[in-house]
Amino acid sequence: xxxxxxxxxxxxxGIGAYLIVKCILNMVIGGGLDIGGLILAAGLxxxxxxxxxxxxxxxxxxxxxxxxxxxxxxxxxxxSNWIYLIEGLIDIGCAVLLxxxxxxxxxxTNTINVNN
Numbered sequence: 820x821x822x823x824x825x826x827x828x829x830x831x832x833g834i835g836a837y838l839i840v841k842c843i844l845n846m847v848i849g850g851g852l853d854i855g856g857l858i859l860a861a862g863l864x865x866x867x868x869x870x871x872x873x874x875x876x877x878x879x880x881x882x883x884x885x886x887x888x889x890x891x892x893x894x895x896x897x898x899s900n901w902i903y904l905i906e907g908l909i910d911i912g913c914a915v916l917l918x919x920x921x922x923x924x925x926x927x928t929n930t931i932n933v934n935n
Contacts, residue, residue: 827926828870834913835864841906848902867917875927879914886910 838860846853863881866874886907893904917923 823870823928824922824925827920827922827924828868830916830920830923831867831870831875831926832864834917835860835867837909837913838863841909845906870926870929872928872930875917875923879917882910882914882917886914 839857842853842856842860845856859881863878866878889903890907893900893907897904
């Protein structure tokens with residue numbers, strides 16, 4: 820896929836890598852295999868890599884929703900859940916970047932052309 824902003828694409832690839840590493844870390848810490856979470860993280864990373872128009876808002880919404888769903892449990896026992904609370908804050912930060920940073924928004928200008 821082409822990109823209209825290389826810096827925005829690099830940031831999106833970094834966010835995608837963070838999502839995959841976060842999922843693997845959560846599997847190691849939590850002790851369970853979360854194939855669905857890994858597929859979701861890889862899918863979000865692929866969507867960000869492709870830079871299809873307006874998908875940055877969808878990814879940002881998913882990140883914010885996941886962080887907000889887990890927020891009450893992470894706050895209720897903060898002494899043992901601090902790493903998850905930090906992950907949630909990073910997720911919110913990534914969501915804000917995806918919606919507001921001009922380089923990232925410029926990266927998400929590709930369209931799907933089915934006529935080729």
